Amino acid sequence: MRRQFKSGRTHILAIEPISITKIWVAEPIPKRKSNFKSKQIDKVIIMSSSLGVTVKRNDDFSKWYLEVVRKGNFIDQRSPVKGFDVILPWGYSIWEQIQSRFDAMIKKSGVQNAYFPLLIPERLIGKEEEHLKGFRAETATVTEAGGEKLEERFAIRPTSETIMYYMFSLWIRSYKDLPLKINQWNNVVRWDTKVTRPFIRGREYLWQECHTTHETKEDAEKQVDDAVAMYMEMHRNLAMRPLVLQRPKSDTFAGAEFSVVLDTLMQDGKVVQGPGTHMLGQHFSKPFNIKFLDNKEKENHVWQTCWGMSTREIGMLIMHHGDDSGAILPPAVAPYQAVIIPILFKGKEEKTMEEAKKMLAHLEKLSIRAYLDDRNYSAGFKFNEWELRGVPLRIEIGPKDMEAKEITIVRRLYGKKEKLKVSKLNDISSILDSMQSDMLKKSEKFLKENIHDVRSLKEIKSGFSRSNWCGSDGCEKNVRTSGAEIRGTLYRKEEKPFSSCISCGKTAKHVVYIAKAY
Numbered sequence: 454m455r456r457q458f459k460s461g462r463t464h465i466l467a468i469e470p471i472s473i474t475k476i477w478v479a480e481p482i483p484k485r486k487s488n489f490k491s492k493q494i495d496k497v498i499i500m501s502s503s504l505g506v507t508v509k510r511n512d513d514f515s516k517w518y519l520e521v522v523r524k525g526n527f528i529d530q531r532s533p534v535k536g537f538d539v540i541l542p543w544g545y546s547i548w549e550q551i552q553s554r555f556d557a558m559i560k561k562s563g564v565q566n567a568y569f570p571l572l573i574p575e576r577l578i579g580k581e582e583e584h585l586k587g588f589r590a591e592t593a594t595v596t597e598a599g600g601e602k603l604e605e606r607f608a609i610r611p612t613s614e615t616i617m618y619y620m621f622s623l624w625i626r627s628y629k630d631l632p633l634k635i636n637q638w639n640n641v642v643r644w645d646t647k648v649t650r651p652f653i654r655g656r657e658y659l660w661q662e663c664h665t666t667h668e669t670k671e672d673a674e675k676q677v678d679d680a681v682a683m684y685m686e687m688h689r690n691l692a693m694r695p696l697v698l699q700r701p702k703s704d705t706f707a708g709a710e711f712s713v714v715l716d717t718l719m720q721d722g723k724v725v726q727g728p729g730t731h732m733l734g735q736h737f738s739k740p741f742n743i744k745f746l747d748n749k750e751k752e753n754h755v756w757q758t759c760w761g762m763s764t765r766e767i768g769m770l771i772m773h774h775g776d777d778s779g780a781i782l783p784p785a786v787a788p789y790q791a792v793i794i795p796i797l798f799k800g801k802e803e804k805t806m807e808e809a810k811k812m813l814a815h816l817e818k819l820s821i822r823a824y825l826d827d828r829n830y831s832a833g834f835k836f837n838e839w840e841l842r843g844v845p846l847r848i849e850i851g852p853k854d855m856e857a858k859e860i861t862i863v864r865r866l867y868g869k870k871e872k873l874k875v876s877k878l879n880d881i882s883s884i885l886d887s888m889q890s891d892m893l894k895k896s897e898k899f900l901k902e903n904i905h906d907v908r909s910l911k912e913i914k915s916g917f918s919r920s921n922w923c924g925s926d927g928c929e930k931n932v933r934t935s936g937a938e939i940r941g942t943l944y945r946k947e948e949k950p951f952s953s954c955i956s957c958g959k960t961a962k963h964v965v966y967i968a969k970a971y
């Protein structure tokens with residue numbers, strides 16, 4: 454997995470391409486090579502945390518999560534508007550890691566970034582009927598400006614299909630303009646009435662939304678596969694193994710033909726919907742009049758897809774990997790992969806700091822994102838703080854270590870102290886690589902162990918319950934009475950029913966995955 458650069462530098466986590474046919478179930482994700490260099494980040498402003506998570510995951514998972522995100526300085530929910538949270542520098546720098554990795558991936562696949570307006574005239578939102586129905590209840594609207602009532606009402610974008618497709622219809626003329634693939638990194642507002650949970654369900658959140666237009670249905674379907682594969686690769690970086698599910702009709706994105714999502718299990722047995730990819734067919738291109746002349750001069754409507762991933766991934770990272778002491782971040786997306794903590798004794802401070810600085814320079818040469826914590830706090834405080842924030846590797850250096858020409862390292866995943874000879878400092882790259890793959894393996898194992906075959910509603914368990922469904926709306930509703938819901942069928946992997954419908958007992962048409970969801 455480690456890759457040697459010309460300069461002799463190593464780079465963490467090179468990954469190989471994955472094929473869509475391999476992504477459907479709990480099999481290890483194949484490795485992928487990429488040219489992505491581990492980039493040094495600007496110093497993340499450190500705010501000292503109020504330490505000590507007082508709640509254990511098993512006692513109250515929700516409270517534990519809230520303590521970790523707050524005390525670890527990921528997010529501050531105390532802003533004056535509910536659901537509009539402040540993402541703090543530590544949380545935001547994780548988003549920047551996710552962004553830079555995914556941005557490089559999509560650009561390689563021919564996507565261009567652009568920016569579209571925040572406000573959308575209400576008449577545009579209503580052009581696609583299903584879309585309007587799906588978003589009406591969650592849309593915030595601007596009705597006044599400059600102290601006066603506006604003649605036209607403007608929606609604050611809950612998603613940008615309508616404004617983007619209005620513009621696409623002005624741009625696209627010929628098959629030569631296709632495919633057009635435009636992505637935005639922006640914020641959206643969805644006025645969710647459910648209790649908001651930081652990162653997981655905010656009323657305002659950050660995301661990327663990519664919108665693509667194609668000549669043929671097949672091209673658009675291939676784009677769906679490609680987007681799903683890129684999200685799977687992103688989840689490899691996040692060391693989270695999801696199930697790739699095609700949602701039932703009732704839960705398809707408003708205005709889409711079908712939706713494919715990555716559902717990931719949290720440690721409490723509930724799932725969170727991560728990235729979503731939607732095949733829009735010609736549902737939007739017809740009302741928005743996005744037409745092109747093909748190479749026989751015949752006029753056609755384009756075929757479209759859209760796909761998005763949000764800051765929700767940060768909350769998922771914490772709920773999927775964390776332990777009772779706080780977050781555990783996978784090295785691929787941790788803002789700092791290693792933190793050096795000098796252990797200062799009277800009279801030896803200068804020498805210890807000198808060594809610590811040399812070590813920082815060495816790690817930076819290895820393209821490791823490292824930070825030397827020289828703040829005026831006790832070493833114990835720093836240990837706890839970085840543990841809470843989830844930094845993958847702690848490096849301690851003190852006078853005794855220096856005498857023995859070694860350092861003490863602690864991998865966040867295992868929490869045990871280990872000694873490493875200073876001459877072996879280059880090994881830190883492979884130590885981080887192995888932590889990344891250990892976290893992914895752990896996640897794969899967790900998923901495998903939490904898929905249970907069930908034949909009746911009474912048997913539904915925590916995690917994914919795999920069962921059989923006749924396909925009727927009534928039975929889908931009935932499953933919801935158990936507190937769990939039908940999340941979908943495996944994408945691109947036909948499974949034969951192994952029993953009758955879980956609800957009515959009649960012949961089943963589909964094998965479905967049922968779970969409680971956030």
Ligand code: PR8
Pocket residue numbers: 612613614643645652653654655656658660661662663706714726727728729730731759760761762763764765
């Ligand atoms: C689309 N249109 O909108 P999607 N807080 C945080 N993350 C959220 C929230 C929330 N309240 N709601 C959804 N997400 C399409 C595709 C343009 C892009 C995250 O799709 O509605 C979820 O992980 O499926 C969701 O899968 C993703 O945004 C995309 O939203």
